[in-house]
Amino acid sequence: MVSGELERTIxxxxxxxxxxxxxxxxxxxxRLVLYPCWQVEWATRRQARASVARFLDSLSCALE
Incomplete structure (x- = not known):
């Protein structure tokens, strides 16, 4: 599992x-191609996914 350091660095x-x-x-x-940075998109998605996972974990712990 990635600790988030890679995403923060990017x-x-x-x-x-x-x-x-x-x-x-x-x-x-x-000059070659005008397209949004895929590394930023990847890192942003990873951070969002980790945030949602932490939220869902906190909900499941609260319900137990």
Whole structure:
């Protein structure tokens, strides 16, 4: 299981600009393809999934 450190690292390095695009990826790849940073999308989904899992665990513990 990932501790969340990888997600935090990606989100600190790949900063979203005002248009939602990753600033670093936009500067690096903008001439080739204009597409949102998949690493930010992955890390954001992982953080959201972990948050929901913690919430559901707390509910199941409270009901026992």
């Amino acid at each position: 989100l600190t390095v790949h900063l979203r600009g005002h248009d939602g695009m990753c600033v670093g990826c936009l500067a690096w790849w903008s």
